[in-house]
Amino acid sequence: MISARIIIRSLPLVAALWSVWIACARAGEGSRPSGEMEASPVFAVRTLYAPGHFGNSYEVLGDNEMREILQEARFWGFNRYADWFDMEDCSDPFSGKREYQLGHALWERKKAHFLAGQKLGLACDLVITPNHVYVNQCRADWLATTNEKIFGQLVCPSIPEARAVILRNYENLFADLAASGVRLSALVAAPYDFGGCACEKCRPWILTFAQLSREIYEIGRKYYPKLRMEMIGWWWQPEEHELFATWCEEHHPGWVEQMFLHIPYGQTDVASVPLPEGCARSAFVHIGYADQATPRDVYGHLGPVIAPARLEKTVHDLARHGCPGVMAYSEGVFDDVNKAILAGLASGRYSSTDEVLREYAVRYLGASNENAAEWVAWLKLWGRPFEVDAAAAEKSLEKMLPPCGTGNWRAIQWWYKCELLKYHHEVMREREWTAERIAAAEHFFAVQEELQRKVWGLGPLRHIFARRFTPLPWYGSWAEFRKKRASAISDQQ
16 A cells, blocks of 8 residues: 555656656667767776676666666776676586576676677676685585675685685686687686685685685686786775785786775775785775765665765875776666766766766756756755755756656656655654654655666665665664564464
């Protein structure tokens, strides 16, 4: 009843949006800026890292849908595309058994996406966390020692049999990529977040990781002789950078060509940590959250995100730092505006966020020359989403849309953003779970479900997208209230 009520109340706007979307499904109706790729790039390397996993957009998008996403990424200025074969919940697709399971389907999808990217002119990079293995390889006597930043389907690479399985896995992946016509440009390794081992034999982990990555790289070079080696600095500590740089210079000078250094939440520059000789200091830029680090609007739990101030400052700070490259860490289509901002500025095609957003509004949202500035101002408000008057923003959105609606899902998702924030504020106004507060929470989750299923087309959500990991400050209280209510009902049965 709640979901139906929302649909009925919102039907006129949503119907208009969807009817025109069907008629104008092809993206890119807007204009290109003059001299499209003539400006000198601010950063030579502009990678879109779009891992398909956890039920996110990239895991569920079909071949044509993903091709459109990559085509638009190329339009805004990305020149490289990276993906990671997250083996979580997957059995080994190269086991030779007569079966076609999740691992097979996901691996086939990644190959198709790589091929689409390279056809569009994007260089293709494979991201790895080296000791992450398939679920049917997680033998109890091989398991890695975990801690707060080491987790997932991990085996200890200091166990010879487990290490042999790790290397065989990558032999299979490289061989199949090459046989499928995928031309890999770089291997990009990360030590943590579904990677690592804290056992005594693996300490210090960063050096065990370095040696294991080198062995995997040598396998890759059999199939891709010009393969480059790069690293992602997600969660590295300064002392690990020093150990790694020293090890590289002693054993494999010139091996690692680029390090995409971690930028913590709320910051806009990379740290000045030691790097191996000849290794470029680039940046791993999280585009999945808004301007604010606290409170945090992240991973699409509250609809689409935009970081107009943060990303513009990030580009300027990194340029001053002399960084030659950026890797945009993306977890779905909800960060579509941020893709445009980062790539547009990093490529030098646009000089400001305002310029990017104006082009974005014309290209996708039906903006005209008369109201493009209004669209820019409206979108920028959502950089600090918890400060927006959501009801007023929704009224403004309805006025700005052209009479026939808009061209695609990119505007529809912002209507849902307004709805989500309206119900969020209603919940936040109360402290006890009154009937009114319960109704507001239920409306919130009904709207969220519509956005995820009817606009983004998502399936079962795992890991960072699961409701239990929501950034909502009231969710813990809501979950506890529902648990107590369910317990009371059970006692009465």
